Amino acid sequence: xxxxxxxSFLIIAMVFVFTACNNDSAKDPEDAQSKNTGGNTNQQxxxxxxxxGNNTGDELAYDPPSMVELDPENPMTEYIEYGQKVFHExxxxxxxxxxxxxxxxxxxxxxxxxxSSSMVGVTTQFPQYRPREGxxxxxxxxxNGCMVRSMNGKMIPEDSKExxxxxxxxxxxxxxxxxxAEIPWRMLNTMKxxxxxxxxxxxxxxxxxxxxxxxxxNGEGKGATVGPALxxxxxxxxxxxxxxxxxxxxxxxxxxxxxxxxxxxxxxxxLAAYILSHDRPEWKGHETDWPKGGRxxxxxxxxxxxxxxxxxxxxxxxDNVVQPD
Numbered sequence: 001x002x003x004x005x006x007x008s009f010l011i012i013a014m015v016f017v018f019t020a021c022n023n024d025s026a027k028d029p030e031d032a033q034s035k036n037t038g039g040n041t042n043q044q045x046x047x048x049x050x051x052x053g054n055n056t057g058d059e060l061a062y063d064p065p066s067m068v069e070l071d072p073e074n075p076m077t078e079y080i081e082y083g084q085k086v087f088h089e090x091x092x093x094x095x096x097x098x099x100x101x102x103x104x105x106x107x108x109x110x111x112x113x114x115x116s117s118s119m120v121g122v123t124t125q126f127p128q129y130r131p132r133e134g135x136x137x138x139x140x141x142x143x144n145g146c147m148v149r150s151m152n153g154k155m156i157p158e159d160s161k162e163x164x165x166x167x168x169x170x171x172x173x174x175x176x177x178x179x180x181a182e183i184p185w186r187m188l189n190t191m192k193x194x195x196x197x198x199x200x201x202x203x204x205x206x207x208x209x210x211x212x213x214x215x216x217x218n219g220e221g222k223g224a225t226v227g228p229a230l231x232x233x234x235x236x237x238x239x240x241x242x243x244x245x246x247x248x249x250x251x252x253x254x255x256x257x258x259x260x261x262x263x264x265x266x267x268x269x270x271l272a273a274y275i276l277s278h279d280r281p282e283w284k285g286h287e288t289d290w291p292k293g294g295r296x297x298x299x300x301x302x303x304x305x306x307x308x309x310x311x312x313x314x315x316x317x318x319d320n321v322v323q324p325d
Contacts, residue, residue: 011206059184064120064173066112076168083169086162087111087119090151091224094162099153100235100281101221107150107227107242107251109258113173116255118185121177125186134291149240152281172196191250194298194321197268199308202274205267209257219278231278238301239283245298246320248272266325276300277308 016088068086070077086093090103105111112119126139140163144155151247156163177183206212207261214227221229229235241247253268254260282302287296298318300308307313315321 007152022244050186051136060121060181061116062115062185063176065175070172076172078180079168080166080172081169082161083165083172084111086166087169089227090325095155097147098234100150100229101224102228102234102236103224104149105225109255112170113188115185116260117189117251119170119173121174121181121183121186123167123174124177124179124181125183128158131292132289132292146236146240147161148297149283150168150236153238154236181289186247187225189247189251189254191253191265191268192320193265194245194249194272194318196315196321196324197245197269197273199270199273199277199311202270202277205271206237206274209263209271212273214285219275231280233281235280237281237283237307238299239285239289243276243280243300244267244282244296245272245300245318246296247298257304273308277305277306 053155058212067081084264087104090105091098091101092103108114108117108119112122123139126142127136129135130137130142130145133145134139135178140158143163144165147153147155192196211230215221215230216227218232219235220232221227221234236242247269249265252271253263253265256263256271264320284300286301298320304313316323
């Protein structure tokens, strides 16, 4: 009888160990690592775009819900549809709040649904700490940050129909994505290492690469969603993220021409330098940005713009500009 009891105990123990081992094997360390490609070089961002539709393993699929699926009987539908309109036609729907001729779709094409600079999943990433402002931001704060910087305008009241509608729309296109999820299509528009820029070559490329066709001979643009203004009074001010060399060079390479992926690092850097060499509205809050330190070195202020045009700017002042050997 004693032997039978020991044999039963041994069998139970073996089953327990086998089950535990199987459970542990499912927790592959690589599966737990972040799949977010944020901060990658633009070539990596381009490669990520080529993998669209080929998601494997635990990587999040890009599958935003369709607007045609909205229930016309649901009271939320009115707000979601209006939110899409506000996002796509910001400069006309909210002209009293927009100080230039840009819309949210000027940077986030197709009302934020274009994968290269998508807004899908954005509602799952807030609140988040913002070192530029030195405080925790809600998504409403982030929208208003764009309103006063990228739109060179005024903040939208948080209790307005427009803000409620935009939040409803962004929440809807983020359906199915969990809070804090690693989103592989976010934060791709950064060039980590910038080749030493040539403004003269950027001016040449502006014509050769047919930027002029959408953005105009003098960067004046041909419409917020057709070809937004790249400089001058109707473009973003110099407090916007796009006024940083790493951001605009990355954005150009990842998004321009439409669908991106055809410009070299050097071409994107040259075009970025040429665009940022022109005058644009000035942000009055430069002194209070990054209140806790860590101010990036690639912000192109008015003084720098003038030096770039004169050919006297020392690009080594920007940490991530790579000097030639």
